[in-house]
Amino acid sequence: MSIHFRKMHGLGNDFIVVDERKTPRDFSPTRIAALADRRRGIGCDQFVTLTPALNANAQAFVRFFNPDGSEAGACGNASRCVASLLATETGQSDLTLQTRAGLLTARVLPAKEEGRATVTVDMGRPRTGWQDVPLAEELDTLRLPLDGEPAALSMGNPHVTFFVDDLAEAERGPALEMHPLFPDRANIGFARIDASDHMRLRVWERGAGFTLACGSGACAAAVNAVRRGLAGRRMTVEVDGGEMLIAWDDNDHVQMTGPAQLAFEGTVDPEAYPK
Numbered sequence: 001m002s003i004h005f006r007k008m009h010g011l012g013n014d015f016i017v018v019d020e021r022k023t024p025r026d027f028s029p030t031r032i033a034a035l036a037d038r039r040r041g042i043g044c045d046q047f048v049t050l051t052p053a054l055n056a057n058a059q060a061f062v063r064f065f066n067p068d069g070s071e072a073g074a075c076g077n078a079s080r081c082v083a084s085l086l087a088t089e090t091g092q093s094d095l096t097l098q099t100r101a102g103l104l105t106a107r108v109l110p111a112k113e114e115g116r117a118t119v120t121v122d123m124g125r126p127r128t129g130w131q132d133v134p135l136a137e138e139l140d141t142l143r144l145p146l147d148g149e150p151a152a153l154s155m156g157n158p159h160v161t162f163f164v165d166d167l168a169e170a171e172r173g174p175a176l177e178m179h180p181l182f183p184d185r186a187n188i189g190f191a192r193i194d195a196s197d198h199m200r201l202r203v204w205e206r207g208a209g210f211t212l213a214c215g216s217g218a219c220a221a222a223v224n225a226v227r228r229g230l231a232g233r234r235m236t237v238e239v240d241g242g243e244m245l246i247a248w249d250d251n252d253h254v255q256m257t258g259p260a261q262l263a264f265e266g267t268v269d270p271e272a273y274p275k
């Protein structure tokens, strides 16, 4: 039986979004991986499901799955896309999403062009304890004992940020994702600080590989830059797919602003894919 889906993206980080609030489906990791596959399936960086919110203040419970079938607690770019979807549906500009990392509030600004919105998501507080990331042992998350001394934190998902002069160092990403120091694996960011309010970032994403943008990775890199005394608390983060504005506010919350775009809608029969 075919289901409806939306293909959306934030700065080229792309998503299949399935609204299961009326008919929950509980896709298996295998089926998610098949649907997310760019050759055998529809193809996406993350598969995103909406199910009924458990918290009365939220419009939906939102879950994020990588193309390898693993689930992530946070996904910044997809959170902007879902907020934009809910704004179109409800006519509201202020939305609340329930995620495994907690409640996220979002504000959708008036769309300048059809199908594209600018959204600010409050991504909550960065968690900088070694067990938050998590790390395999007690360490100072400001400088990990790895070549390049990266900083680490969680935005609801694990992020490690290397501060580099040459972004070619991003080729280290695949091996570092699987490093034994990261029991849940990790998203590996490589940030070049070009000014106190501007960085260039590439992220090797856990379970997804290089993406054109990583919202939670931009939040993590901006906070880690402040922690290391390399930047101010408002930062333009330039990624392959474009730019986001990140602000680590006075309440210790990270505000992420960027575009959300609906590419197309369609239907798919999940039964046509491996269970």
Ligand SMILES: N[C@H](CCC[C@H](N)C(=O)O)C(=O)O
Pocket: 013, 045, 046, 064, 066, 071, 072, 073, 074, 075, 076, 077, 078, 157, 158, 187, 205, 206, 207, 208, 211, 213, 214, 215, 216, 217
């Ligand atoms: N690969 C990430 C999830 C997607 C994050 C990224 N697409 C974003 O916009 O934050 C993880 O496993 O934690």
